[in-house]
Amino acid sequence: MAITELYPHINVEILSNGVPLQEYVNDEEENSPGTVTKYIEAKSGGDFAVRYSITKPWPETCLVFQISMDGKYVHGKILETNLFHGREYTSTVDAVTFSDRNKHFSQKFCFSELVIDESHASSANKSLLKSLKCLGEITVKTYKVKNVRQSDKEKRKPHMQNVGNISEKALKGRALSHSARLSAPVATTRVSKALAYDYVAADKQPSATFKFKYRSQAALQALMIIPRSPNPIPLEERDIESLSPEEMRELLKRQKERDGAAPKVKSEVKRERTGDPSKASTSFVGDDEVSFVSEKRRKRDHVFIDENGLETIDLT
Numbered sequence: 001m002a003i004t005e006l007y008p009h010i011n012v013e014i015l016s017n018g019v020p021l022q023e024y025v026n027d028e029e030e031n032s033p034g035t036v037t038k039y040i041e042a043k044s045g046g047d048f049a050v051r052y053s054i055t056k057p058w059p060e061t062c063l064v065f066q067i068s069m070d071g072k073y074v075h076g077k078i079l080e081t082n083l084f085h086g087r088e089y090t091s092t093v094d095a096v097t098f099s100d101r102n103k104h105f106s107q108k109f110c111f112s113e114l115v116i117d118e119s120h121a122s123s124a125n126k127s128l129l130k131s132l133k134c135l136g137e138i139t140v141k142t143y144k145v146k147n148v149r150q151s152d153k154e155k156r157k158p159h160m161q162n163v164g165n166i167s168e169k170a171l172k173g174r175a176l177s178h179s180a181r182l183s184a185p186v187a188t189t190r191v192s193k194a195l196a197y198d199y200v201a202a203d204k205q206p207s208a209t210f211k212f213k214y215r216s217q218a219a220l221q222a223l224m225i226i227p228r229s230p231n232p233i234p235l236e237e238r239d240i241e242s243l244s245p246e247e248m249r250e251l252l253k254r255q256k257e258r259d260g261a262a263p264k265v266k267s268e269v270k271r272e273r274t275g276d277p278s279k280a281s282t283s284f285v286g287d288d289e290v291s292f293v294s295e296k297r298r299k300r301d302h303v304f305i306d307e308n309g310l311e312t313i314d315l316t
Contacts, residue, residue, distance in 0.1 A: 006033040012210040042214035044113040049094035058084035069180035071134030107182035144200035151194040177216035
């Protein structure tokens with residue numbers, strides 16, 4: 001979970017399938033006392049949720065949590081002081097709700113894989129370049145607020161830009177792999193009322209900021225955030241006790257194939273030894289030694305025998 005140095009009683013984490021995603025740290029990034037940055041792994045099409053928790057000492061004022069994705073504000077949650085009791089207060093947000101013509105809808109958070117066009121060399125427009133600055137980030141900011149009151153404004157559908165195809169030139173070498181998006185709207189009856197409030201801080205600066213940079217596993221490895229996958233140890237070199245049943249069957253299969261190939265090699269060597277000696281010039285003695293056993297005879301096409309039985313060879 002992400003915790004700032006300045007406000008250790010507030011923590012935020014990203015969940016997927018109800019389980020907190022593992023967080024990684026980039027040692028090259030510096031954080032201020034009120035800001036913390038974590039890296040998480042994004043999987044295409046996977047839903048996610050934001051969970052924040054508060055423990056004692058309880059804050060003396062109301063708090064508002066504002067969630068932004070890829071630089072776009074998508075959700076706000078106000079926690080009034082009457083909620084702070086017991087050991088811990090926890091809230092999970094996995095979707096946005098909005099109203100349209102007296103109908104209410106909900107859209108879940110999910111990751112979407114970027115489509116990177118390697119052949120497109122033209123630069124991106126200013127609007128896209130601005131959105132790329134915060135692409136791949138989920139940001140949660142908490143503020144101290146007061147004078148919480150009902151608002152007559154209706155909760156509108158949040159706008160998230162569809163980045164579409166992105167050229168490699170526009171990325172400028174950044175290891176981006178995904179964007180955050182909202183699922184298709186579904187009808188719901190759960191729509192909270194809009195609230196208004198005033199900031200305690202005159203400059204309206206957040207008390208704490210939590211940044212989650214989401215990337216694919218390959219991108220995290222390219223950034224040296226997580227180690228690259230090591231080469232697997234061959235089955236033959238592993239401890240037998242550590243092998244699974246499937247790995248044990250594979251190992252036995254390989255041994256059987258090697259044992260079946262050995263007699264075939266011996267048979268081929270034997271046939272070479274017992275072949276026509278007039279066509280062979282060498283023979284195997286041991287596993288590695290070779291000795292000469294015969295040579296091809298010279299053709300005797302020019303040999304003559306006289307009446308006394310003497311052989312005469314014509315060398316011309």
